[in-house]
Amino acid sequence: MYWLNGHPATDIALSDRAVQFGDGCFTTARVLDGHVQWLPAHIARLQRGAAALMISGVDWQALTQEMVQAAEEQGQGVLKAVITRGSGGRGYSPAGCLQPTRIVTTSLYPAHYGAWRERGVTLSVSPVALAQSPLLAGIKHLNRLEQVMIRMHLEQTTADEALVLDTSGMLVECCAANLFWRSGRRVMTPDVTLSGVDGVMRQHILALLADHPDYQAEIVRAPPAALAEAEEVFICNALMPLLPVNAIGEWRYQSRALCQTLIPYC
Structure with a gap:
């Protein structure tokens, strides 16, 4: 309608x-x-x-x-x-x-979100980099041409979602989701003050983690290599709301501890 x-x-x-x-x-x-x-x-x-x-x-x-x-x-x-x-x-x-x-x-x-929550998703690194634009970063404006191109490239792969970098090679987000990863007690998500979207679910998860006794949230600028040592990776948006990531290329992730902790509150 x-x-x-x-x-x-x-x-x-x-x-x-x-x-x-x-x-x-x-x-x-x-x-x-x-x-x-x-x-x-x-x-x-x-x-x-x-x-x-x-x-x-x-x-x-x-x-x-x-x-x-x-x-x-x-x-x-x-x-x-x-x-x-x-x-x-x-x-x-x-x-x-x-x-x-x-x-x-x-x-x-989207019917496939339920299946993805059960089995997890795979990510591929997109060849399309997001331009840095502090004036527009964070908001979901109507110019989505970068995302259209990211999606078109994604559809040429067997991955479920695309890992997206900015033009300086730093992690930003996915095509239609925000990104989190965990190493021990540290939970990290990319800085979106130069590019990307500050999603509703991203904000909610950061608020949940702000006072969590077991985890410490950090907003970082980090290269893709930061994910190589992660114990757990998940993506989120207001619809998913959280999806565990099984693999990014050759990197594999077994843990869903934090994802399962957060899902009842999302």
Whole structure:
């Protein structure tokens, strides 16, 4: 189902800046028993994205209600909420854009996530590197061309997900998930202040680990070789929510201790 500014719709104005420039941001949430999981976190994420892009005038109350209503109608599945700058003027200048556009869509839950949670996943290192862009890093903006290219290359392999580096060769994330790994009590996740997405589940896991007596979370800039000595690797997003990694190339991981500890709280 598709809703545009609160009304059922199947198309959008060609002049909308989402079409012209990818000018907006989005979030993707799980719908469970008619409710949007982590709804306040998803709204907060959209608000951070809109602020970073200097998109003002969003009716957040209306969007929240639209997401709630769409989830009630969907029952189980996936909800995506998009904010665009709207339409107005021409060229790059946002002058004349007076009303942001709200888009809410729902779809079925990916059936393969359940199987992946049971058997674990394999990662391949993507040949597509993410550009460093501190201005846009962390937010989920509408320009996903890098992810499209990552996915296209991934589909030429037998791996389940792609391990993605930035242009300096540092770990960032996966194509559609954040990355964590554990060595002893140390739990590490890549810094996403230069590139990548600061996902809702990533934030939640870091909050869980902040006061955990057995583990110490660290945000690091590290090369792929850091994963060679890891005891455990897992990936996460708001839908998965956590998936254990079995292998990255020749590296193999047996432990699921931390993943299994976290799953009941995710």
